[in-house]
Amino acid sequence: MRKEILTIALLGAMTLNQGCNSKKEGEEKSAEDKKPLSLIMVEPGHFHAALVQKSMYPDVDSVVHVYASEGPDVKAYLDKVEKYNARPDDPTHWKEEVxxxxxxxxxxxSDKKGNVVVLAGNNQKKTDYIKQSVDAGLNVLADKPMAIDAAGFEKLKAAFESAEKNKVLLYDIMTERYEITNALQRELAALPQIFGELQKGTPQDPAISKESVHHFFKYISGxxxxxxxWFFDVxxxxxxxxxxxxxxxDLVQWSAFPNESINYEKDVKILNAKRTATHLTPSQFKLVTKTDxxxxxxxxxxxxxxxxxxxxGEMNYTLKGVHAKVSVLWNFQAPEGTGDTHYSVMKGSKANLIIRQGKDQNYKPVLYIEPTDKGDRYAEGLAAAFKRVQGEYPGIELKKIGTGWEVVVPKKYDNGHEAHFAQVANKYMEYLKVGKLPAWEVPNMLAKYWITTEALKRAKE
Structure with a gap:
């Protein structure tokens, strides 16, 4: 049975208005109080939906319009938002109309009560929701992935065409661009004095490798x-x-070819791909889903x-002639004191830029510069060029170690994965203000989803 649930004033929402005049219940906002952006949450089944609302945004209305099927997913989302509203430090003041x-x-x-649709949930119909939203003239900020198979990719192509026609912006939430070691790896790869030229590599020895290990059972917001x-149904x-x-x-092309458009039909070649399964016992499944x-x-x-x-999964491919390898592994639970991990290497003619996140790094990502030339001239050039990076990121230093240098990053830059959602949202809102994405973003999103869906297709053959 359909339900209309009246506006939910979450804990603390009515007393924490951050500069807006307080309103009597039911009273409409005046024009001067109206914010230019208003969020529509559609079927928020993934915790990433709530993380978008862990912060407030200057140009976003505090009223969020939620449309969902009734059940535990939307309840879990609302509970998380309520906790952000009620937290003692820097509480939010979202009001959910559900x-x-x-x-x-x-x-x-039919309602069109907002102008930015946020999608983070079950991926089976996400591409359909994207397409119908942009067809209706609504902007869309979507959690990854925006397509999970070849048929979904074709639909996503049509969605981008529709977004351009209707002058709305379709964008995905690439939080890893805001992790400090990833950002610095990209910065250093762009400096010839430090990195040299990106190598081409081979299938056996790729110039770029990125690996990540994730866990089904983890802690979010404590x-x-x-x-x-349904998360366990592929x-x-x-x-x-x-x-x-x-x-x-995304990180491969963003780091190796910054601000360059990629044509997946001309610039990408899938070499091979494979897939394997993670095995869960009934007790593990119950622990992570609370389902018997x-x-x-x-x-x-x-x-x-x-x-x-x-x-x-693992895939090997070439991007503009550069060999790249990407792999992901899911375990059930990380050992005590550890968590998700990331490994990344970019190989240059002068140095390799390597991110490690293992025991020696206390399971925190650390960026290393490992030169191919150990001479004094390289060290002098590194020191001079690194000053440019320090200008962009004050406080970052180099520490000499046996294999080269460790990039020492002050704690202020380590704001955590959850904070990256607000950073992505703020960047997207900047694009909404100017009415367009950077010219390379759409072709590169298409290239990204063609690579992942084509690799899956090859792995199943």
């Missing part, structure tokens, strides 16, 4: 994450090769009582 019903998407499209059961979430690897493929038994849609992935989730 509609639940099986016709939530049609209701959203609490154990409860994942929806038909709904997507395989690992088209999910987390989206970030890695497997739902029927997972029966296809069961062998005896073990759930096989195709969350792991």
């Amino acid at each position: 509609y639940t019903g099986t016709d939530f998407l049609q209701k959203m499209l 609490e154990a994450l409860v994942r929806p059961t 038909k709904q979430q997507g395989e690992g090769m088209v999910d987390v690897t989206t970030h890695l493929v 038994k497997y739902p029927d849609f997972l029966s296809k992935d069961l062998k005896d009582s073990t759930l096989n989730v195709y969350s792991n």
Whole structure:
């Protein structure tokens, strides 16, 4: 049965208005109080939806219009937002206007109560939601992935064409660009005195490699994450090769060819790809989902009582002639004191830029410069060129070690993964103000999703 749920004033929302005049219940906002941007949350089934609202934004209305099917997913989202509103330090003041019903998407499209649709949830229909939203003239900020298979990629292509026609902006949430070591690796790769020229590499020895290890059971905002059961269905979430690897493929092209457009038909060649499954026991599944038994849609992935989730993948490809390798692995739970990890190497003619995040780094990402030339001349050139990076990132230093140099980053730059969602949102809002994305963003998003979906197609052949 359809439901109209009246505006939910979350804890503290009415007393923390950050500069807006307080309003009596039901009173309309005056024109001077109206913010230019208003969020529409559609089927917020992933915790990333709430993380977009962990911060307030100067140009975004505090009222968020939520359209979803009734159930635990939307409740979990609302609970997280409520906690952000009620936290003692820097509380938010979101007010959620919620509609639940099986016709939530049609209701959203007919109401058009906002102008920015945020999508972070079940990926099975996400590309459809993207396409229908931009067709209706709404801007879309979407969590990755925006497409999980070849058919979805074709639909995504059509969505970008529709967005251009309707003069709206479609953008995905690439948080890893804002992780400080990734940003610095890109900066240093652009300095010939430090990096030299990007090497071409070979299939056996790629010039760029990016690997990440993730975990199904983890803590978010200090609490154990409860994942929806559909997260473990690759038909709904997507395989690992088209999910987390989206970030890695994005970082490859963003770092190696900054601000350059990539044509996936001309510039990319998939060499090989493979996929494997992570195995979950019934007790592990219950721990992370709080569900006693497997739902029927997972029966296809069961062998005896073990759930096989195709969350792991590896792909080798060339990008403008440069050999790249991307791989992702999902384990159930990280050992105590550890977490998700990332490894990245870019090989230059003068030095390799390597990000490590293992035991020696206390499981925090650290960037290293490992020169191919150990002479004094390189060291002098490095010191001179590094001053440019210090101008952009004050406080960053070089520390000499046996293999080269460690880039020492002050704690102020390590704001954590959750904070990166606000950074992406703020960048997107800058683009909305000027009415366009950088010229390279759309072709590179298309290239990224062609690579992931084509690699999955090859891995299944």
